[in-house]
Amino acid sequence: MAAAVFFGCTFIAFGPAAALFLFTISRDPLRVIFLIAGAFFWLVSLLLASLVWFVTVQMSNKESSSQQKALLIFGVVLSVLLQELFRFAYYKLLKKANAGLLAISQEDTMPISVRQLAYVSGLGFGFMSGAFSVVNILSDSVGPGTVGIHGDSQHYFISSAFMTLAIILLHMFWGVVFFEACENQRWWSVGAVVFSHLLVSCLTFVNPQYEGSLIPTYLVLCVMAGWAFSCAGGSLRNLKLCLTCKDKDFLLANHRPR
Amino acid sequence: MNTSDSEEDACNERTALVQSESPSLPSYTRQTDPQHGTTEPKRVSEGPAAAAERDSGPVPDGEDEELTLKYGAKHVIMLFVPVTLCMVVVVATIKSVSFYTEKNGQQLIYTPFTEDTNSVGQRLLNSVLNTIIMISVIVVMTIFLVVLYKYRCYKFIHGWLILSSLMLLFWFSYMYLGEVFKTYNVAMDYPTVAMIIWNFGAVGMICIHWKGPLQLQQAYLIVISALMALVFIKYLPEWSAWVILGAISVYDLIAVLCPKGPLRMLVETAQERNEPIFPALIYSCKSAHPSSEVHHSEDVILEREEAEPEVQTHRGQNRSYSAEEELEEDRGVKLGLGDFIFYSVLVGKAAATGGDWNTTLACFVAILIGLCLTLLLLAIFKKALPALPISITFGLVFYFSTDNLVRPFMDNLAAHQYYI
Numbered sequence: 309m310a311a312a313v314f315f316g317c318t319f320i321a322f323g324p325a326a327a328l329f330l331f332t333i334s335r336d337p338l339r340v341i342f343l344i345a346g347a348f349f350w351l352v353s354l355l356l357a358s359l360v361w362f363v364t365v366q367m368s369n370k371e372s373s374s375q376q377k378a379l380l381i382f383g384v385v386l387s388v389l390l391q392e393l394f395r396f397a398y399y400k401l402l403k404k405a406n407a408g409l410l411a412i413s414q415e416d417t418m419p420i421s422v423r424q425l426a427y428v429s430g431l432g433f434g435f436m437s438g439a440f441s442v443v444n445i446l447s448d449s450v451g452p453g454t455v456g457i458h459g460d461s462q463h464y465f466i467s468s469a470f471m472t473l474a475i476i477l478l479h480m481f482w483g484v485v486f487f488e489a490c491e492n493q494r495w496w497s498v499g500a501v502v503f504s505h506l507l508v509s510c511l512t513f514v515n516p517q518y519e520g521s522l523i524p525t526y527l528v529l530c531v532m533a534g535w536a537f538s539c540a541g542g543s544l545r546n547l548k549l550c551l552t553c554k555d556k557d558f559l560l561a562n563h564r565p566r
Numbered sequence: 567m568n569t570s571d572s573e574e575d576a577c578n579e580r581t582a583l584v585q586s587e588s589p590s591l592p593s594y595t596r597q598t599d600p601q602h603g604t605t606e607p608k609r610v611s612e613g614p615a616a617a618a619e620r621d622s623g624p625v626p627d628g629e630d631e632e633l634t635l636k637y638g639a640k641h642v643i644m645l646f647v648p649v650t651l652c653m654v655v656v657v658a659t660i661k662s663v664s665f666y667t668e669k670n671g672q673q674l675i676y677t678p679f680t681e682d683t684n685s686v687g688q689r690l691l692n693s694v695l696n697t698i699i700m701i702s703v704i705v706v707m708t709i710f711l712v713v714l715y716k717y718r719c720y721k722f723i724h725g726w727l728i729l730s731s732l733m734l735l736f737w738f739s740y741m742y743l744g745e746v747f748k749t750y751n752v753a754m755d756y757p758t759v760a761m762i763i764w765n766f767g768a769v770g771m772i773c774i775h776w777k778g779p780l781q782l783q784q785a786y787l788i789v790i791s792a793l794m795a796l797v798f799i800k801y802l803p804e805w806s807a808w809v810i811l812g813a814i815s816v817y818d819l820i821a822v823l824c825p826k827g828p829l830r831m832l833v834e835t836a837q838e839r840n841e842p843i844f845p846a847l848i849y850s851c852k853s854a855h856p857s858s859e860v861h862h863s864e865d866v867i868l869e870r871e872e873a874e875p876e877v878q879t880h881r882g883q884n885r886s887y888s889a890e891e892e893l894e895e896d897r898g899v900k901l902g903l904g905d906f907i908f909y910s911v912l913v914g915k916a917a918a919t920g921g922d923w924n925t926t927l928a929c930f931v932a933i934l935i936g937l938c939l940t941l942l943l944l945a946i947f948k949k950a951l952p953a954l955p956i957s958i959t960f961g962l963v964f965y966f967s968t969d970n971l972v973r974p975f976m977d978n979l980a981a982h983q984y985y986i
Binding site: 341 | 642934967972977986
């Protein structure tokens with residue numbers, strides 16, 4: 309049972325993201341590097357947020373559990389804001405780097421487009437965020453134990469896995485929308501991304517009432533998916549062409565006859 | 567422990583400066599270009615030095631830069647994969663085989679001071695003393711190696727290397743296999759083990775010191791680095807290990823970049839003599855960019871035994887003598903095995919102490935980013951560079967901060983199931 313839970317939750321949490329990585333990113337070395345750099349930026353943002361939280365906890369009253377909970381909530385909000393700040397910082401860094409590379413290489417086109425960078429960096433953020441959220445839980449699920457023996461929810465593992473899946477995909481969509489918004493100076497879109505991130509994180513405060521957190525999170529996921537799809541240049545027409553294998557550009561790019 | 571003593575000695579002497587002794591691998595390299603200056607001095611016993619060298623010939627600039635970028639990214643990935651594999655092997659072993667995390671008081675002779683003291687100050691002092699002794703041993707070995715190389719004692723070096731490889735491929739892998747069998751309670755008989763170890767070791771010796779398929783050589787080098795890292799994780803005391811990691815990065819920086827640094831002298835001597843430096847103890851990823859007219863004279867001789875610090879990131883670029891305009895470059899980035907070992911020691915120790923996977927992941931990402939930055943610097947400066955300092959610094963910073971700051975935060979979040 310332990311191995312089943314472990315493998316099941318791992319595949320739920322990381323399956324789609326791993327598939328995305330395998331099929332779209334692993335072949336191109338430049339994308340892999342930017343993915344890992346994205347993960348690094350997320351890590352740095354988490355570090356800063358933890359530092360601030362740690363300092364505030366040291367200064368607070370450790371006995372009072374309500375105060376600790378309030379500090380934790382503050383930590384969550386701060387962490388979300390810092391993550392988005394670092395996403396913006398990564399965007400700026402990538403623009404600078406791309407401009408630099410373009411200047412050096414004297415080529416007309418950049419080796420990697422901003423949209424690809426948006427996707428890859430979003431996925432990098434997602435991977436790291438998901439990994440940090442769920443890896444310890446997964447490693448605990450391998451061992452013996454009884455879930456919810458003290459009255460907690462029995463669905464701890466599976467709900468964590470689903471939440472992680474949602475967060476990883478959301479980070480990817482947020483990345484796409486965010487970069488597109490920064491490119492076109494649409495700051496309200498940026499604000500919407502930050503707001504939806506805050507919304508999803510704050511929804512988790514109602515855990516273990518999973519209906520209150522998982523369902524709205526997945527609704528936000530669907531909305532963001534549609535938004536990211538249209539930001540990346542997709543439309544109903546594209547979708548139809550792609551699904552019926554009539555999209556000539558795609559077929560040409562993949563060397564398939566039509 | 568007596569065996570560890572000799573193992574350490576053997577390990578420390580890993581420098582394979584046996585260009586003249588060890589034959590090239592004809593199927594992979596054709597040494598046609600005397601001006602190819604890919605050399606990496608490998609200082610086995612001393613600190614790691616990453617040497618990156620690039621021989622440039624005439625080439626149109628724009629094309630050069632475009633190729634630089636494309637191949638640069640490819641080389642970064644070509645180093646990411648083996649480094650990741652080595653770390654994965656070490657972490658998997660640490661998490662499953664408890665032998666490598668048990669401390670039963672045995673220490674190497676290079677770290678004689680015990681850390682079982684009563685006060686924090688005493689413990690710190692002991693670990694610093696241990697570090698000083700270890701680094702001095704490494705410095706002495708490196709200088710010894712450079713002297714041997716300067717006076718062309720190739721046979722001595724070659725013999726030293728072969729002895730080390732033997733020890734590593736047979737003895738350490740036998741120990742490792744034994745511990746894995748004990749952990750999983752596998753019933754095994756001596757004749758089978760003898761056959762397995764004999765085959766493993768013999769093929770390893772051949773691949774590393776003579777000829778063999780490139781991927782098999784690379785696999786053996788990764789396995790050897792992992793075994794060495796595991797030995798370090800087991801026998802180095804807690805605090806000494808961290809201080810040693812820090813000190814060795816500093817030493818690497820000095821040894822490779824200072825004008826009188828031993829590793830730099832090694833590189834320069836090898837260049838003067840137009841010899842490939844220390845083919846052993848270096849992991850090389852050949853990025854063959856095949857073109858029919860191009861001769862790839864990348865010197866890739868993979869002989870590597872446990873490399874103590876001697877890390878070189880080396881990038882050689884060979885120009886072909888083709889009559890045509892276009893020059894295809896065969897670039898291979900080389901990284902010393904000492905780098906692999908110390909990266910894996912850092913990640914392995916992060917995995918061993920605490921049992922928290924977040925810390926391990928954070929160190930892993932930090933090391934990869936450090937490696938990426940080092941390779942970027944390599945592309946800019948085009949000379950031998952130390953591969954340890956940036957990665958180990960990032961790794962240490964992230965280890966301590968994740969362990970002390972991020973872990974309580976994430977644990978609290980996980981307890982309440984809050985997501986950020």
